[in-house]
Structure formats: C-alpha cells, structure tokens
Amino acid sequence: MQLDLNLLAALDALLEEGSVAGAADRLHVTAPAMSRSLGRIRRTTGDQILVRTGRTMTPTPYAIAVREQVHDLLQQVRGVLAPSRELDLATLERTFTLRWHDALVALGGPALLAAVREQAPGVRLRFIAESSIDTPELRRGEVDLAANADSPTAPEIHADRVAESEQVVVVRRGHPLTRVKTVTAARYAAAEHISVSRRGRLGNILDDALARLDLTRRVVVTAPTESAAFEFARGSDLVVTAPESTARSAAADLGMVLLPLPLDLPPAPVYLSWHQRYDTDPAHIWLRDLARTALTGAVSGEGRTAR
Template sequence: MRVLSYRPGMSTPDLNLLLTLDVLLAEGSVARAAKRLRLSTSAMSRALARLRETMGDPLLVRAGRGLVPTPRALALREQVSQLVLDAQAVLRPEQAPDLAELQRTFTLRCSDGFVENFAPALIAHIAAQAPGVRLYFLPKLDKDSRWLRDGSVDLETGVVGESAGPELRVQALMRDHFVGVVHSAHPLAQGELSAARYAAARHVSVSRRGLASGPLDESLAALGLQRNIVTLVGGFSAALALARSTDLVASVPARHTGRLREGLFSFALPFAMPEITVSLLWHPRQQADPAHRWLRDTVRSVCLAALHDDALAADQA
C-alpha cells in the first residue's frame, strides 16, 4: 500500500473522501449513500463531484435509473473498503466483547453434515456464553466467495477450492477421510472387501456441480478400476438417504457425517484415498472484529472437543 506523505507546497488529500467513496461504491446510489452517512443528497452529490475531480475518473455512471461503477471503481472497491476498515480499527480501541450483553446474529454457510454433527454443541455453547447471539445456518450449495465478500455470510466451512477468493482468510479446522456406507444387509457388509469388489457395486456419487467423477474415481482409475455409478446427487445427506433405503453405496467424509450414518454400516475404503482438510473461511473485513474472532475461536474449540469425544468413543468401542 502506498503511504501518503506530506511535503511543503503539496496539497494534502482529504482522507474523509475515502469513507465517502467506500459507501458510494458499496451502495451504488447517491441517495442510499447519503442516507447511510446521514447527509443530504445534494451534499453527497457534491462529494461525488469532488471525488471525480480528485481521482480523474467518473467512478459511478448512470445506467437507466441507477448507477454502475467504472472499471477503476471496481478495481478500487476492495482496497478502499480495507483502508476504511483499517483506519477504523486504528481509531477504535479493541475490546473483548461483553458476551453476556452481546446482541448479534451470525450467519454460517456450511454443509448439512456440519450442522448435523457440530451445530447442537455449538448452539449450546454459545447459549451458555452469549445468550443474545443467534446463529443462522445456510446450506453450502457451491464454493462461490460472493457470500462472504458481500457480507451476507459471516463464516463458512468447507474444503478450499480454486474458486475461493484470494483475499479470504482461511484457517484449517479438521482433517477428514472418506468411508464407504451401505445398509446393514448389503453384500459389502459381509466378507473381505477389495477395491475391485467395491468398484463393481452400485454407487451413488456426490457432486454439487453435477460432475460424473472426482478424486475418489481418480484414485480408483490409478488401479485400473471404475465405479459403477448409477445415480448422482448434490449432497452427502441425500447420498446417505439413498444408501439407507437402496442397495447403493455412498462414499462420504467420516467426521462430517457421523450422526447421519447412525444405523448404517460404514467401512474403510479398500484403496488409498487422500485426506481432505476442512477449513474456516471469512472475509478480511471481519478479521479485526472482536465478536467475530470470538465466534471463530468458539467454532474451532467446539469442533475440536467433538472430535476428541469421537476419538475417545472409538477407543472404548
């Protein structure tokens, strides 16, 4: 980031315009920006005129009844937003939130398996510490980063893909591995299981993007094998529902589907399959927020406790 310096005879930039620019780019409307900053529409129009003159770019141009950002405005939007957030963080003393008095709604975007396995303990933990905090869980139907970028989601869990925004903050949450799942009377629940026997069975495959194959199939292809895939679904919950009521084999991440697999027969895959890393993702705008940091720490501690309890239960079984 370029540091603004002052020299005698040099006009000093009006840094208040940064806040104005941030709100204008976020709202895309002079009237809405004026309302947000508690200014008159004419005052906001004058501020936009000053910005245009200062920056040598129209920034927002009319398109029908609305305004659309210019290419330069689009390029500056994230940088300006971060500059304003950094300035606010510098000027505001950082304090740990008073959890007993905290009134906040956090939106988490995650898989059904995460909600099923970890949300009960997370909700109970937060209710005990911060009764005024509410959690909203949204289904994760894709890996589009816009939910975090536009602020409609506070925190996300999942495997980081190539489509994740490069600006996102990422922290590993847990390692997971795939297991096969069938109903208890399925032939694969009996006898020695080989990779060939596994591949020859009838399978339900999981892909949010509708892809016919994935990493599991690549591992089998290295052995010269191919799964007999007869149907495709968009999530692990649906795959397990089919495994419960048909002769289909579902292959799912073990830790994310522990409760969903109750009553079914689970088995280790009879071939090498890389583990996956499930991470927490959030936008940099939330990085310095003490309440958001508390939420991140809480999610991590609850998940670690749940995984520890699962490991103890497995050792005692």
C-alpha cells in the same frame, strides 16, 4: 467546505473550560494556537461561541445549544478512530451468518449454539444453505463464517484447517460387501455407487484414484447431500463414500455399516473461512474460536459441546 476534526476537539474544550487558556491547557497546546482555533471556529460557524463578559468568557446561546451535541460527536469520532477492544459478551447483541456444509451444521452446529447461548445470550446465528455455484458472500460481507472442505484461493479470504476425517464406505446391513472378508478396490469398483455432489457431478477424486489402478466404477445417481445419499443407500445395494465423521451418525441412526475405503486417499479436510476484514474484530475472533472447538470436537468424535 473542508472540515477539520481538530476544530471539533477545540470547540469541545472551549465549551467545557469556558476560556481560551483553559482549553489550551486541556489539549496541551499554546494559548495563541487555541486562540487561532477559536477564530477558525467563529468563521466556520458564523457565531462568536465565547464572548468576553468582564474578566470571564460567556458562551453564546448557540454554543450552549450545541455543547452536548459537540461532546457526543467527539466521543463518536474517538470511538471510530480508536475502537475499544474490550468485548462484553453478556451485553453483546449481534447476528452472525454462517454458510456451512450441511453435514457440518448437523455435526457442529448444536455445540456451537450451546456455547454461544451460554456465553452471549444476545447473539443469534443464521445458518444458511450452501449454493450449487461459487458465490462471493464472504467477500461481500453477507456471510461471516464459512465451513466446508474447500481451501479458499482468494487472498482476502483467510482460513484455518480445523479438522479432517478419513473417507469410508457406507452400505446397508446385509449388503454384499459386508459378506466378504476384505473389501478390495476391485470389489469396491464393481458395486453400484451414489455420488454426493451439490452440482450433480458424476465423477470426483475417487474415480481418479480408481483410474490409477486401471479400475472404473459406475455412478447410477447423485445426491446433493450425504444425508440424502444415505437414504438412497439404506434400501438398496448402492454404495456411498463419505467422511467417517458424517457416516458415524448414519451408522447409528439408520443402521448403516461402515467399511474401510480400499483406496489411498487423503482425509477430507474441514476449513473455517472468513474475510480478512474480520481478522481483528473481537466478536468475530470469539465466534471463530467457538466454531473451531465445536467442529474439531464433532469431526473427531470427542463430543458435541464446545467449551
């Protein structure tokens, strides 16, 4: 059986007004048109809905029983077809899942959480680890917001480039490279390196840049995260190359030294990515704005609190 949602609006008006004429005025249709709708409702439900009692119409017991349910259903349908764009942060209750690069969680996560808790205490954030393989969580709706250095290629995934950070060389205090006047590309290549790769790859764009100078480097170990790589390097002569935004904390917390990278490389970008289904979702727009502010400020070193 095919259902006509117009009949739901007509039934609601008939039960509220108690007459065909009143329901017709309410829905801005003619009385004959409303009378035809009442006939269709009677055939669909098998109930008279309204019966004449003298000069007035009286609802049947069935009509009285379903009156509130019909009204609530109609309001739900209207809410689905014309959703409110108003966002009440004070009462918003929602859990967002974020898949961010681990360094970005450490840099921008606290500022984002502080801003969220201040504005919408009913919102919860779930930061989950990045995978070592390409995964479709954004497309499937399992992740609300991703943040990493990858620009998405799928047309349904939208992204903003929210920040960028220059690459630097990170070594322990007293490392041989700290005792030379200038870290040249040749000296950089001659050192032993640790590569940061979630997939365990030994090579990356650094090797391409060195190859253009007829230089090669030796990667002796890989680590899945920058923080793990810094731990390797703090007690050895290994060299880590990482975004300056991430390396700042290593210099402050681990006593590492930052040196300029003697290669012509573009800065490491930070992309905020989401599925297009959330483009016009008011709560998601609000979260994206806070995340953009938190990441931009953290990567640029302008602060750790999003406003």
